[in-house]
Amino acid sequence: MDAEEKLFEAIEDEERPEVEDEENEMPMGGHQRLQRRNKAVIDKFLGKGRMMHSAVIFPEYYGELLTWALQCYIEKEEWEVIRTLKYRAPEPVYIDVGTDYDRCENLLMNGQLIVEKDDIHLIITVDLYNPFRCGNSVQVEGTARRKKEVEAFTDGVKSIAKEQNFYRGKKVEFSRHPRLLNVKDRSWESIVLNPAIKREVKANTVDFLRKGKRWAEYGIPQKRGVLLAGEPGTGKTIICKALMSEVDGITCITTNAYALSANEYITGLYEMAEDLSPCIVFIEDIDMIGLNREEYGYRSGPALISLLNVLDGVEDKQEIITVATTNNVETLDRAISQRPSRFDRVITISLPSIEERKELTNLLCQKIPIDEPIRDYIAQKTERCTPAQLQEVIYSLAIEHPVESIGVLSPYLEISKEKVDHAISKVNGRNRCHLGFDIENNHNGHNVAELNQTAVMKSD
Numbered sequence: 001m002d003a004e005e006k007l008f009e010a011i012e013d014e015e016r017p018e019v020e021d022e023e024n025e026m027p028m029g030g031h032q033r034l035q036r037r038n039k040a041v042i043d044k045f046l047g048k049g050r051m052m053h054s055a056v057i058f059p060e061y062y063g064e065l066l067t068w069a070l071q072c073y074i075e076k077e078e079w080e081v082i083r084t085l086k087y088r089a090p091e092p093v094y095i096d097v098g099t100d101y102d103r104c105e106n107l108l109m110n111g112q113l114i115v116e117k118d119d120i121h122l123i124i125t126v127d128l129y130n131p132f133r134c135g136n137s138v139q140v141e142g143t144a145r146r147k148k149e150v151e152a153f154t155d156g157v158k159s160i161a162k163e164q165n166f167y168r169g170k171k172v173e174f175s176r177h178p179r180l181l182n183v184k185d186r187s188w189e190s191i192v193l194n195p196a197i198k199r200e201v202k203a204n205t206v207d208f209l210r211k212g213k214r215w216a217e218y219g220i221p222q223k224r225g226v227l228l229a230g231e232p233g234t235g236k237t238i239i240c241k242a243l244m245s246e247v248d249g250i251t252c253i254t255t256n257a258y259a260l261s262a263n264e265y266i267t268g269l270y271e272m273a274e275d276l277s278p279c280i281v282f283i284e285d286i287d288m289i290g291l292n293r294e295e296y297g298y299r300s301g302p303a304l305i306s307l308l309n310v311l312d313g314v315e316d317k318q319e320i321i322t323v324a325t326t327n328n329v330e331t332l333d334r335a336i337s338q339r340p341s342r343f344d345r346v347i348t349i350s351l352p353s354i355e356e357r358k359e360l361t362n363l364l365c366q367k368i369p370i371d372e373p374i375r376d377y378i379a380q381k382t383e384r385c386t387p388a389q390l391q392e393v394i395y396s397l398a399i400e401h402p403v404e405s406i407g408v409l410s411p412y413l414e415i416s417k418e419k420v421d422h423a424i425s426k427v428n429g430r431n432r433c434h435l436g437f438d439i440e441n442n443h444n445g446h447n448v449a450e451l452n453q454t455a456v457m458k459s460d
């Protein structure tokens with residue numbers, strides 16, 4: 001159970017906060033009631049008198065950034081934490097936060113800190129992922145004569161979060177708890193693709209971002225949308241990965257296909273992208289929300305409308321590139337596929353030509369010893385295969401080859417043309433598998449192509 005579930009379970013029986021202080025955006029009635037449990041300790045620590053408070057409120061996706069910024073501020077300004085008290089749950093709740101690719105910190109998610117510096121006493125309430133309201137808050141309280149220190153505290157936390165935001169320039173998967181992605185580098189050289197297509201993809205994405213100032217001089221908005229369309233296994237995801245590898249220092253945000261249709265996901269995604277720009281947003285499998293509404297029904301309508309709205313509004317947002325992928329551009333809503341300025345370019349990734357199949361076969365056979373005539377035969381016979389299928393033909397030939405005979409008579413695997421034909425027929429005959437960023441998130445053993453089909457059938 002993660003910290004958020006633990007917190008939710010612990011407070012399930014709590015009454016809902018009755019009074020909300022709109023002006024300060026804090027549930028004051030609820031806060032006072034919750035704080036009553038710590039009243040004796042707090043009163044003793046702060047003393048009597050009029051109290052004042054100041055709060056930092058962050059959106060859902062920035063809860064972890066907020067508690068991290070608080071911790072950094074406490075350390076930097078050398079506040080001493082005297083005690084940590086419970087708040088909503090029976091114990092203070094902590095959460096593991098990945099603040100760099102190889103660093104994870106255990107940070108307070110819900111609780112009250114009693115802090116002291118010289119003779120200044122403050123109470124800090126950390127209330128993240130509170131299920132009763134959106135947003136995350138850190139509230140600082142002290143006696144009225146400490147107004148200046150209370151405000152300096154919240155300003156300090158805000159400025160650390162803004163200036164040292166640990167998501168900036170990184171690769172991030174967007175969700176309520178954004179996750180830093182340690183994506184393995186993928187080189188363009190390892191992708192077999194028509195050179196003109198490669199150039200077109202780069203010109204509309206990374207090169208476009210790099211030359212941003214020139215577009216500003218020409219009056220061209222510094223934003224762009226590119227839709228990569230192609231059958232499953234043509235290389236759309238690895239193109240995205242190659243783009244990510246190329247743009248060190250530029251924020252790359254990927255989406256989770258299963259969360260895409262959730263309320264507020266798209267809006268939060270683009271808020272974050274704007275905050276972290278220059279930025280590339282990758283929306284893999286846009287079909288999940290972008291199917292033509294007239295043909296396939298309005299099930300994912302709200303998410304699609306959010307997307308159309310943010311893409312229209314991105315004009316004022318600068319230096320955001322959106323790269324989306326789809327298996328079938330024909331099934332997409334025309335508001336996505338045929339409307340420049342949302343997706344300015346639809347780039348079709350076609351099945352590989354004979355030259356490309358030869359190139360890919362040779363690339364794969366750098367490590368798998370298959371001699372040239374058989375390589376040529378494989379390339380010739382895989383005419384309607386995607387690169388992923390061609391790859392599978394070669395892998396299966398290697399895997400099914402008897403291990404004991406390798407290297408006995410020749411340095412090459414002994415593969416007959418019949419075996420190649422058999423391997424091709426097996427690959428062509430089975431369902432194609434979806435491969436993408438979120439393969440490990442595939443629930444219930446379904447692949448996205450299957451889910452899409454189900455979605456289509458249900459709305460028929």
Ligand SMILES: Nc1ncnc2c1ncn2[C@@H]1O[C@H](COP(=O)(O)OP(=O)(O)OP(=O)(O)O)[C@@H](O)[C@H]1O
Nearest residue numbers: 191192232233234235236237238387388434435436
């Ligand atoms: N053009 C290519 N060049 C080299 N390898 C490729 C290419 N296309 C696909 N592959 C191989 O096939 C695998 C699957 O490709 P990828 O995940 O990029 O397909 P996709 O187009 O994103 O498919 P889907 O639409 O199902 O998400 C890759 O990991 C890679 O090994």
Ligand SMILES: [Mg+2]
Nearest residue numbers: 236237435436
């Ligand atoms: Mg993919």
